[in-house]
Amino acid sequence: RMHMTNYDNFLSLPLSLSRSLSLSLSRSLSLFLSLSQEKQYVGFATLPNQVHRKSVKKGFDFTLMVAGESGMGKSTLVNSLFLTDLYKDRKLLNAEERINQTVEIIKHTVDIEEKGVKLKLTIVDTPGFGDAVNNNECWKPITDYIDQQFEQYFRDESGLNRKNIQDNRVHCCLYFIPPFGHGLRPVDVEFMKALHEKVNVVPLIAKADCLTPNEIKKLKDRVREEIERFGIKVYQFPECDSDEDEEFKQLDKELKECCPLAVIGSNTVVEARGQRVRGRLYPWGIVEVENQSHCDFVKLRNMLIRSHMHDLKDVTCDVHYENYRAQCIQDMTSKLTQDNRMESPIPILPLSTPDVETDRLIKMKDEEVNCYVIMGNITYIG
Amino acid sequence: HVDTAEVNPSHSNMSAPPHPQPPAKGASHAAGDFSYVGIDAILEQMRRKAMKQGFELNIMIVGQSGLGKSTLMNTLFKSKVSRKSVVSTPEERIPKTIEIKSISHDIEEKGVRMKLTVIDTPGFGDHINNENCWQPIMKFINDQYEQYLQEEINIDRKKRIPDSRVHCCMYFIPPTGHCLRPLDVEFMSRLSKVVNIVPVIAKADTLTLEERDFFKQTIREELRANGIDVYPQKEFDEDSDDRMINDKIREMIPFAVVGSNQEYQVNGKRLLGRKTKWGTIEVENIAHCEFAHLRDLLIRTHMQNIKDITSSIHYEVYRVRRLNETNGQPNAQPPNTLDSNIKYIMIHT
Numbered sequence: 001r002m003h004m005t006n007y008d009n010f011l012s013l014p015l016s017l018s019r020s021l022s023l024s025l026s027r028s029l030s031l032f033l034s035l036s037q038e039k040q041y042v043g044f045a046t047l048p049n050q051v052h053r054k055s056v057k058k059g060f061d062f063t064l065m066v067a068g069e070s071g072m073g074k075s076t077l078v079n080s081l082f083l084t085d086l087y088k089d090r091k092l093l094n095a096e097e098r099i100n101q102t103v104e105i106i107k108h109t110v111d112i113e114e115k116g117v118k119l120k121l122t123i124v125d126t127p128g129f130g131d132a133v134n135n136n137e138c139w140k141p142i143t144d145y146i147d148q149q150f151e152q153y154f155r156d157e158s159g160l161n162r163k164n165i166q167d168n169r170v171h172c173c174l175y176f177i178p179p180f181g182h183g184l185r186p187v188d189v190e191f192m193k194a195l196h197e198k199v200n201v202v203p204l205i206a207k208a209d210c211l212t213p214n215e216i217k218k219l220k221d222r223v224r225e226e227i228e229r230f231g232i233k234v235y236q237f238p239e240c241d242s243d244e245d246e247e248f249k250q251l252d253k254e255l256k257e258c259c260p261l262a263v264i265g266s267n268t269v270v271e272a273r274g275q276r277v278r279g280r281l282y283p284w285g286i287v288e289v290e291n292q293s294h295c296d297f298v299k300l301r302n303m304l305i306r307s308h309m310h311d312l313k314d315v316t317c318d319v320h321y322e323n324y325r326a327q328c329i330q331d332m333t334s335k336l337t338q339d340n341r342m343e344s345p346i347p348i349l350p351l352s353t354p355d356v357e358t359d360r361l362i363k364m365k366d367e368e369v370n371c372y373v374i375m376g377n378i379t380y381i382g
Numbered sequence: 383h384v385d386t387a388e389v390n391p392s393h394s395n396m397s398a399p400p401h402p403q404p405p406a407k408g409a410s411h412a413a414g415d416f417s418y419v420g421i422d423a424i425l426e427q428m429r430r431k432a433m434k435q436g437f438e439l440n441i442m443i444v445g446q447s448g449l450g451k452s453t454l455m456n457t458l459f460k461s462k463v464s465r466k467s468v469v470s471t472p473e474e475r476i477p478k479t480i481e482i483k484s485i486s487h488d489i490e491e492k493g494v495r496m497k498l499t500v501i502d503t504p505g506f507g508d509h510i511n512n513e514n515c516w517q518p519i520m521k522f523i524n525d526q527y528e529q530y531l532q533e534e535i536n537i538d539r540k541k542r543i544p545d546s547r548v549h550c551c552m553y554f555i556p557p558t559g560h561c562l563r564p565l566d567v568e569f570m571s572r573l574s575k576v577v578n579i580v581p582v583i584a585k586a587d588t589l590t591l592e593e594r595d596f597f598k599q600t601i602r603e604e605l606r607a608n609g610i611d612v613y614p615q616k617e618f619d620e621d622s623d624d625r626m627i628n629d630k631i632r633e634m635i636p637f638a639v640v641g642s643n644q645e646y647q648v649n650g651k652r653l654l655g656r657k658t659k660w661g662t663i664e665v666e667n668i669a670h671c672e673f674a675h676l677r678d679l680l681i682r683t684h685m686q687n688i689k690d691i692t693s694s695i696h697y698e699v700y701r702v703r704r705l706n707e708t709n710g711q712p713n714a715q716p717p718n719t720l721d722s723n724i725k726y727i728m729i730h731t
Contacts, residue, residue, distance in 0.1 A: 042490075044491055307423065326538060
């Protein structure tokens with residue numbers, strides 16, 4: 001009891017907020033309070049909760065790109081996943097109008113709040129992809145867009161005022177493979193290969209309700225084999241830790257075996273088996289989007305949102321962005337060399353007093369090549 | 383000898399982390415929650431990652447010798463984390479110049495792992511002439527910022543840059559009961575600009591409660607008069623919630639603390655304390671001293687905030703200063719052969 005009064009001084013406010021906090025936060029608060037009563041604990045076990053609190057205040061952001069030909073159900077799937085209505089005022093072009101259409105990049109942003117957690121979701125749409133007669137390099141506007149976001153972040157990160165850097169980097173790209181063929185088409189292969197080192201590619205089999213379970217299995221096997229054969233590096237789910245519980249390990253195993261996920265989307269509610277469900281009504285039956293025996297929608301949602309969202313962001317930051325940055329620096333410094341000798345550039349900071357070592361390095365570089373690239377206030381010598 | 387049964391300063395083995403919640407309870411949700419997307423699950427994902435990675439904390443302790451700094455560190459973290467526990471010679475010697483000694487320990491509690499580094503500064507304030515004794519400390523702090531900056535601008539940089547930056551500097555004020563000394567003012571006014579300073583009144587068991595309150599009030603006034611912003615700094619309060627909590631803390635600092643490594647029997651319980659002929663001072667009893675408040679602030683509630691202020695404010699200030707320094711090299715002028723087509727080059731003036 002006496003220990004509790006310590007906390008009344010500092011924390012009487014958050015306690016009153018606890019009514020509106022999510023379950024996980026309430027749980028963490030009670031851990032906190034129990035720790036406060038346990039004298040033998042130092043108390044730093046509350047650290048994860050302290051980090052939590054900050055993140056809840058700030059909110060999260062996530063950028064999802066969807067790519068695939070028109071009519072693959074991309075918009076419907078996005079609406080189903082996030083329970084939004086992002087495409088209300090969309091006008092679909094007819095064939096004639098599409099003849100001269102180029103691939104566009106359209107962003108939709110929506111703020112979602114659930115159980116006290118705020119998410120700023122950005123959907124990057126790519127209308128026009130794969131729709132033309134000649135689709136050569138139709139992915140170029142898309143790869144350019146991804147690179148532009150990386151470049152913007154690189155600039156911001158190298159700049160002087162880093163307080164409010166906006167992260168517009170694409171964290172995940174859902175690629176919709178048509179269910180009608182017999183596996184990957186050339187455009188599918190080329191697209192994924194153009195993107196797999198820039199963004200986390202998650203291939204999906206679209207409109208899976210036109211296939212029987214057997215056909216789905218065959219198609220998945222075929223696509224998996226082709227992905228391997230063509231060396232396409234799709235997003236890999238991280239390995240389970242050995243100390244995870246069995247349920248988690250089982251879910252993880254099932255997820256990995258199900259890829260590529262076969263999805264169906266719907267925002268219309270129908271009545272099935274006495275319940276209201278999201279689905280598609282056919283004369284021969286009702287396809288339920290959230291029924292795991294009908295399609296992998298639930299697996300996709302769980303993976304994308306509930307279990308791997310953070311990892312998708314991490315891989316984007318730690319792998320794709322870092323690769324871009326390193327490559328960018330290399331490219332910038334090698335562009336200026338007379339011949340194509342690509343020496344590894346070194347970053348230097350401005351010095352208020354001359355430094356013998358850097359002085360020597362600069363003189364050395366001067367003799368070979370004369371190139372300096374400055375990003376922000378940081379000079380890279382090549 | 384402290385009973386550390388609950389806290390294991392471990393090296394290699396970790397007790398099993400708390401039973402993780404499987405993040406995707408798809409089936410059970412579909413039935414009940416028709417309109418539930420599940421984005422709050424990201425908190426759990428973050429927590430798992432943080433648990434796996436562990437945390438780092440670097441605390442510097444500054445003050446004259448004999449103020450109980452090492453004992454207080456050991457008391458705070460309930461294990462032998464100070465340099466005295468590592469050094470075998472028991473004799474106290476005052477080094478000729480100020481030394482900076484870093485000792486790291488991996489400690490763990492309820493599955494949360496932390497690499498705690500205690501940075502001691504023996505020699506500070508112990509000499510006859512203490513002019514500029516803050517310089518080695520200032521240099522050390524800036525060196526850590528520099529190291530971090532170098533790694534950050536590196537082309538091939540580590541996924542997680544090792545953080546050796548000083549998150550918090552505990553400054554020990556001797557319990558004179560009167561006011562701050564010139565050395566205290568000099569040190570804190572310089573260092574508060576580059577690091578979070580947490581001043582504490584050491585060996586507070588020589589002050590009565592009235593003397594203590596008077597002393598604290600005087601110190602607060604002197605800090606204000608000298609423009610010294612100690613942690614939690616008013617200008618870094620993020621929102622009104624923070625401000626309310628931090629205002630209360632600002633009215634209580636500096637905390638008057640007593641440290642101890644020994645346990646005594648008090649009212650049938652074993653408590654950390656100092657036993658005298660006139661009574662036993664209980665370290666964790668807030669009626670006796672403010673150790674518990676310090677511990678709560680530093681560890682249980684504001685530890686992450688202290689680290690955030692270090693990285694997003696103090697470090698950024700250092701970084702901007704460094705990037706703005708004019709380059710003294712005559713060769714640093716970009717040559718005239720710059721290709722005007724290259725759009726990647728940006729020069730900040």
